[in-house]
Amino acid sequence: MAQADISRSAAQAPSAMGAFRALQIDPRLLGMIGALLIIWIGFDVLTGGLFLTPRNLFNLSVQTASVAVMATGMVFIIVMRHIDLSVGAMLGVIGMLMGWMQAQVLPDLLGFGSWAIAPITVLFGATVGALIGAGQGYVVGYLGVPAFIVTLGGLLIWRGAAWWVTSGQTVAPLDANFVVLGGGLRGTLGAEWSWMLAALACAATVALIAASRRRKIARAFPVKPLWAELTVGAILLGLIVSFTAIMNAYDVPQRAAERLYQSRGLTLPEGMILSHGIAVPVIIVLIVAVAMTVIARRTRFGRYVFAAGGNPDAADLAGVDTRKLTVKVFALMGFLTAIAAVIASARLQSAANDLGTLDELRVIAAAVIGGTALSGGIGTIYGAILGALVMQSLQSGMAMVGVDAPLQSIVVGVVLVVAVLADIVYRRRVGD
Known part of the structure; x- marks a missing residue:
């Protein structure tokens, strides 16, 4: 049984290394x-x-x-x-x-x-x-x-x-x-515009990855496996969304928000919380x-x-x-x-x-x-x-x-x- 486990681990190791190499991420x-x-x-x-x-x-x-x-x-x-x-x-x-x-x-x-x-x-x-x-x-x-x-x-x-x-x-x-x-x-952009920018960045990321893959295939260049391409894309999208969420989690102090609205000739609605955003x-x-x-x-x-x-x-x-x-x-x-x-x-x-x-x-x-x-x-x-x-x-x-x-x-x-x-x-x- 132990010998079988060792053999199975040895067989799995190259596949894991090969999967990492397929991602083509710079070490x-x-x-x-x-x-x-x-x-x-x-x-x-x-x-x-x-x-x-x-x-x-x-x-x-x-x-x-x-x-x-x-x-x-x-x-x-x-x-x-x-x-x-x-x-x-x-x-x-x-x-x-x-x-x-x-x-x-x-x-x-x-x-x-x-x-x-x-x-x-x-x-x-x-x-x-x-x-x-x-x-x-x-x-x-x-x-x-x-x-x-x-x-x-x-x-x-x-x-x-x-x-x-x-x-x-x-x-x-x-x-x-x-x-x-x-x-x-x-x-800063505030929460709404920050999410709009994040959505635009995500769309651009997907479009660029897809265009790069199509261009390589059209010119007979080697390409990543589809799963690797999707994994890299998911990581990039996750980073964009996470960064935006963190920036939106930083709230503007209430007094500063009130002064900001007053400078625009407006009154800050009661209970409203502003986010800095990006x-x-x-x-x-x-x-x-x-x-x-x-x-x-x-x-x-x-x-x-x-x-x-x-x-x-x-x-x-x-x-x-x-x-x-x-x-x-x-x-x-x-x-x-x-x-x-x-x-x-x-x-x-x-x-x-x-x-x-x-x-x-x-x-x-x-x-x-x-x-x-x-x-x-x-x-x-x-x-x-x-x-x-x-x-x-x-x-x-x-x-x-x-x-x-x-x-x-x-x-x-x-x-x-x-x-x-x-x-x-x-x-x-x-x-x-």
């Missing part, structure tokens, strides 16, 4: 998710159940947004075998310029409280960011100065420039419509993630970036203009940094010259923890966003536990080194 992705769950559960125990609450998870999603947006651009930078140390300082100067525009320039031109102040400010910031990034990319690509030196100089230049915009004075308050983009009380910064991250994934996988530009990073000499021989490509990648990084500056300054409802301090390290760490290889050619957008979430979870959890700031930096540094080491070991084993 590194599972590792990051596992690490994130360990971090969350550990801090939840240490804080007496305060970490895994709708309120804290809502705040965590908003706090992660600006770094996550920049991390998607840093993936392209590192894939191209470059680095950008200036993104934190660039965020600071762009945030100060946008604050100066909406507080001192645009109200005189358009009138105080004009609806056009916010969109013009965002457009202005995005243009400045793209120009700064393109300028740094030109020096790297066409003049041949190493990106490390160019962006290290940029770190010093733009941090100093952020002070000169308003002589070090903090700009506040910012335009009311602009502040919505930071995810405050007015910067925050606007999270929606921005979602849009950026989808756009950057499409760029990486479906456009010539994205294919050239990964080809040039994987083998620059071969890319040159194939006719890829790597110098021009470098300018475009840094311009994209500057544009995304401007979007992050919008989120960061709007969340704080002010612009200070120290905005974005040390964000360059958090962004690089997020991209590397997310699986982007420093040797170039390898990286994913979803990995970078997950890496940003891991970084912010560590910082938020340690702050809640009461860990001193210097020790927080030590822990983050150790995690970064361990993550790179684990990635190197993994790639060696896969290569073998």
Whole structure:
């Protein structure tokens, strides 16, 4: 009987392993998710159940947004075998310029409280960011100065420039419509719109999975078994629904809800409870993630970036203009940094010259923890966003536990080194 049980277990083991392989889930992705769950559960125990609450998870999603947006651009930078140390300082100067525009320039031109102040400010910031990034990319690509030196100089230049915009004075308050983009009380969707967005996301997920499967079959490419496709789809739908339910479980305080209704000239119905729902910064991250994934996988530009990073000499021989490509990648990084500056300054409802301090390290760490290889050619957008979430979870959890700031930096540094080491070991084993 024992021998029969052993034989049966041995026969079942390969089928279970084969079933897992049929799902075609990246092992590194599972590792990051596992690490994130360990971090969350550990801090939840240490804080007496305060970490895994709708309120804290809502705040965590908003706090992660600006770094996550920049991390998607840093993936392209590192894939191209470059680095950008200036993104934190660039965020600071762009945030100060946008604050100066909406507080001192645009109200005189358009009138105080004009609806056009916010969109013009965002457009202005995005243009400045793209120009700064393109300028740094030109020096790297066409003049041949190493990106490390160019962006290290940029770190010093733009941090100093952020002070000169308003002589070090903090700009506040910012335009009311602009502040919505930071995810405050007015910067959320509420329960109904959040569920509508979740339904749209679920429908899009199903449609994309089905379209991808049909496309592979039409081109005679190998496809997952149908059960594996359905399992992956069910997991994704479950994550979307669960996230939305958690965000909707965070109720708006009653007094804040009353003030919100009063600002609209309405009275809050007795007994009515408002939910925050999904925050606007999270929606921005979602849009950026989808756009950057499409760029990486479906456009010539994205294919050239990964080809040039994987083998620059071969890319040159194939006719890829790597110098021009470098300018475009840094311009994209500057544009995304401007979007992050919008989120960061709007969340704080002010612009200070120290905005974005040390964000360059958090962004690089997020991209590397997310699986982007420093040797170039390898990286994913979803990995970078997950890496940003891991970084912010560590910082938020340690702050809640009461860990001193210097020790927080030590822990983050150790995690970064361990993550790179684990990635190197993994790639060696896969290569073998």
